[in-house]
Amino acid sequence: MARRISVAVPVPGLDLLTYSLPDHLPQPPVGVRVLVPLGKRMVTGCLVGPAPEGPTDSEDDGPRVRAILEILDEHAYVPEEVVHVALWVADYYLAGPGEAIAAAMPPGAWIESERAMAATPAGLAECARLTASSSGATDARLAVLQALSSGRTLTVASLVARLRRSVQGAGDPAAVLRAAKSLERDGLASLSTALRGRPSAHKTHRVVALTAAGLGELGRVGRVERAGRVGRAGLTARQREALEMLQGVTEGVAASSLSRRAVSPATLAGLVARGLVSIRVERLERDPFESASDLAEDRQERPDLTDEQTAALGSLTAFADRAAFRVALLHGVTGSGKTELYVRLAESVREAGRSVLMLVPEIALTPQTARVFRHRFGSRVAVQHSGLSDGERYDQWQRIRRGEVDVVIGTRSAVFAPLGRLGLVIVDEEHDGSYKQEESPRYHGRDVAIVRAQHAGALVVLGSATPSLESYRSALSGRYERIVLERRVLDRPLASVSVVDMRKEYAANGPDVVLSAPLCDAIAARLVRSEQALVLLNRRGLATAVFCRQCSTILDCPNCSISLTVHTTRGTAHRARCHFCNYSIAVPKQCAKCAAPYLEHVGFGTERVEAAVREAFPRARVERLDRDTARRRGAIGAILDRFRRREIDVLVGTQMIAKGHDFPSVTLVGVVSADVGLGLADFRAAERTFQLLTQVAGRAGRGVEAGEAIVQTIHPGHYTIRHAVRQDYPGFFADEIDFRRTMKYPPFVAMINMVVRGPSLGAALTLANDLAVRLGEHASAGGFRVVGPAPAPYTKLRGEHRAQLFLKGSRRLPMRTAVRAALAGLGEGKRKVTVDVDPANML
């Protein structure tokens, strides 16, 4: 019987498929890409192993098995270990194996077929006739024919693009395809399926260098010139200039740089023809650090370790030396020097001949960490994150794959980096929410990192000042090693935190207070001393809602069940925008419902805080950093750099300003409202608030001067605020873990969250009910409970209505099995269901 292989194809919701391997092809290893037929298409798949043998093999009622078309790689493209991790992800998070493997591949790794079409001779004639008679009517068929009138074969995609530009209303892909089919029926055009051009594997450039003959010629020219005679016949002045430019640059000069210096292609061609220069094609590495700037600034000293750090490093190194799977939680207060520990540990692992994977929440927000690693490991480090262009990402991925690096630093998707001999995985700020991917496959970078380390027999270090409840509990129970750093480096004290009870502030100064008197005084003091301040409000915009005083209507998004946020707009009237779907309108003058002209802005965001700070301190240099000001690529880095260079006195922003930055001159952190987020219908609301407050307070006092944090709140007695103010993690943990235990939330139960979408809430609820019933059948045997369905917290998003239900249970396996069975029973309805295993965000 023909050899059968199991292939993952990049199609959501499709399971592994079985293909046969034609006799003439060699047996490829796991991880190679194969080109396979799928329906009418050709797609790239990834070989994950031999096909499972089942009883259906002998019967004819199973799906037919088609033969693969081509093996695209000689050696594994995705390392086998990573294939297995990806398959684990697909299984655990209930995603398609193809989607999971796709997450492990660089951009451009998937080749697919494309439909193309060309006019037949009859079609060309018909086109000429129709064009001449010019009926005037815009007919999609005619438009397509005209586009094909050159006789060339065009892809359907390029036809669509072309028609979208030229013909109104004809650029819809479906319409083009229909027109194409209709033309094919009439024998006027032919449709074919062809492979899309393979992605260029590397960016290349041409390098021009002198040949030996050229070098000789140059010497001769020099002597001739000294002798006062005209250059040798046949060498033009231009050619001589070009030769001189190349003199002394043995490695050659990029052709693009020559052309910038006015060396024409013709000149170059003349020199090549004479054999005086050679042109070679060279692979160009796009180094993300070059554009990230200021490598020169990186002359950092190697800081001495504190006793506490030395002890921690000792234990971690000992674990790493055992070269066996292990998880250690590094619980270190902000400013305790975790990064330096990571670097030293990485160095020792690397010296032992094993590689290091370091995950960080968002590189754009923590460029220092990346820079420290770059500085210590030079070209042996690669960076992977979403801010890179596809080409940059591809280059980095290939460098890792070729074994040219042994340290990878990246965001969550880097957990799949094709590193061999993995010895250490570091997850910095392991509690950070950005490790959870909010689209399929909905994996948690930290948890996948642990699984990967398990496969590789590596040490995992989870670092945080505010560990997730899950990790801390595991550390307390002894499942993880626990290493604590209680002191800041150089014995700098933690910021002293004080609370302003905003209820009193409102009573005294009215309900419109943004900056309390104590916070204003504190900012003023910093300005006098030329120190810097951070002001945090984790909410964007000018106002959170527009409210009609007469009929109490709130301006809602027509597509989503949330109110519109008011944003300032340069020049024009303020706009009200939806933070989900981006719908926006000019803020109306009167209520759309009752026509009353009494519209009020309620609630406020960072834009209002920025305005308030500017108003209170007209001479201060105030900037804002949130998703709105950070939209442009590189804007985050630019603002943070200016702040670091002390060109900004007060930086207002959302949580973006709270992450691991190190600004030595910041001595004040103001939290405008610590309550944002506390009231959310999410069991992690308190944990996230505590983390944010602790994190941002940690930004103060990292230099010589002591730091201070001022927290404004209307809930000064809330346990989250109380513990955050004292920066008392164990205290917070004790209270929060009680809440989780009582309410049966993680880490005491496993959860799977499901959102069902539908054209109406009724439709969504009906389908959700069907799902709930099917799940219920497995509940008692599986030891879990089905909660819901109910309308989701955001009932409507982007025009879709949503119902939610979730499972709570003690063991994940039966829960996952039940979900899989229930979804299968739903048939095609399953396309309307999103499944989230271990949800990080319940909204």
Added chain:
DNA sequence: AGCACGCCGACT
């Protein structure tokens, strides 16, 4: 996700 099939309303 594509892609095809098939079943209903508005135009030649």
Added chain:
DNA sequence: GTCGGCGTGCTC
């Protein structure tokens, strides 16, 4: 009558 909208189903 057909064109063309999108619900439903399938892909080894």
